[in-house]
Amino acid sequence: MEPWLIYLIVGLYGLLTGSFLNVVIYRLPRRIPFGMQRSKCPSCSALITWYQNIPLVSYLFLRGRCANCRTRISLRYPLVEVVTALLFMGLFWHFGLTLDFLIAVVLASALIAVFLIDYDHQIIPDRITIPGMVLGLGVAFAPGGLTIWQAAIGLLVGGGSLYLIALLGDWLFKKESMGGGDIKLAAMLGAFLGWQKVLFIFVASAAIGLVVSIGIMVVSSKFRRERVIPFGPFLALAALVALMFGDRLIDYYVTTFVLVR
Numbered sequence: 001m002e003p004w005l006i007y008l009i010v011g012l013y014g015l016l017t018g019s020f021l022n023v024v025i026y027r028l029p030r031r032i033p034f035g036m037q038r039s040k041c042p043s044c045s046a047l048i049t050w051y052q053n054i055p056l057v058s059y060l061f062l063r064g065r066c067a068n069c070r071t072r073i074s075l076r077y078p079l080v081e082v083v084t085a086l087l088f089m090g091l092f093w094h095f096g097l098t099l100d101f102l103i104a105v106v107l108a109s110a111l112i113a114v115f116l117i118d119y120d121h122q123i124i125p126d127r128i129t130i131p132g133m134v135l136g137l138g139v140a141f142a143p144g145g146l147t148i149w150q151a152a153i154g155l156l157v158g159g160g161s162l163y164l165i166a167l168l169g170d171w172l173f174k175k176e177s178m179g180g181g182d183i184k185l186a187a188m189l190g191a192f193l194g195w196q197k198v199l200f201i202f203v204a205s206a207a208i209g210l211v212v213s214i215g216i217m218v219v220s221s222k223f224r225r226e227r228v229i230p231f232g233p234f235l236a237l238a239a240l241v242a243l244m245f246g247d248r249l250i251d252y253y254v255t256t257f258v259l260v261r
């Protein structure tokens with residue numbers, strides 16, 4: 001098959017997955033069942049027909065407004081679809097048509113959902129992280145990739161480190177600093193990626209979190225110290241970097257800082 005055709009198929013699959021993720025991000029934290037129920041306009045409750053629900057195309061065709069009440073549809077919906085499609089194509093470029101690619105696509109989808117659910121509601125649903133941990137351990141039984149021991153150690157290092165940081169934070173600040181959701185997310189990431197990449201994710205997410213927090217404090221006058229910035233989005237972002245470039249970054253670190261001595 002022509003390479004461009006494969007990228008097109010992967011991209012279209014990404015758009016469809018992104019469309020599904022929009023539903024997950026909206027419904028999961030609100031405890032709306034996924035079953036038969038069709039999507040409604042959040043403003044006028046008009047049912048959305050299948051031809052108004054085609055990823056990207058419908059948004060452009062409707063020019064970003066509800067067909068019934070003309071209320072503006074958030075630009076976030078098509079953005080999630082496009083970002084998912086680009087990410088899927090990037091992962092395909094990196095992994096090729098392999099089992100690792102399929103695993104990476106599932107993990108990346110979960111991370112997009114975690115990123116936006118935590119951003120919106122300051123929670124990371126167990127219904128993502130617990131099946132995620134099980135799946136991360138499960139795929140380690142397949143040939144290639146991590147062994148089951150590496151996945152199990154990754155899970156313990158990921159979850160355990162954040163658990164210890166949470167205990168330390170609670171003791172230092174006398175209030176909850178790190179939620180259980182972050183701990184379970186880190187455990188899930190460890191199961192999928194192994195302990196080396198999970199340590200990279202901690203360092204990278206702390207660095208991204210610091211830069212963004214300072215940025216918000218500088219830019220926003222409304223910023224108050226009590227406003228909680230969730231950590232999950234930074235973990236998710238760093239995990240996507242680790243998923244795509246982790247092997248190369250760890251190789252670079254080892255050859256530059258460890259082997260030279």
Ligand SMILES: [Zn+2]
Nearest residue numbers: 041044066069
């Ligand atoms: Zn409407």
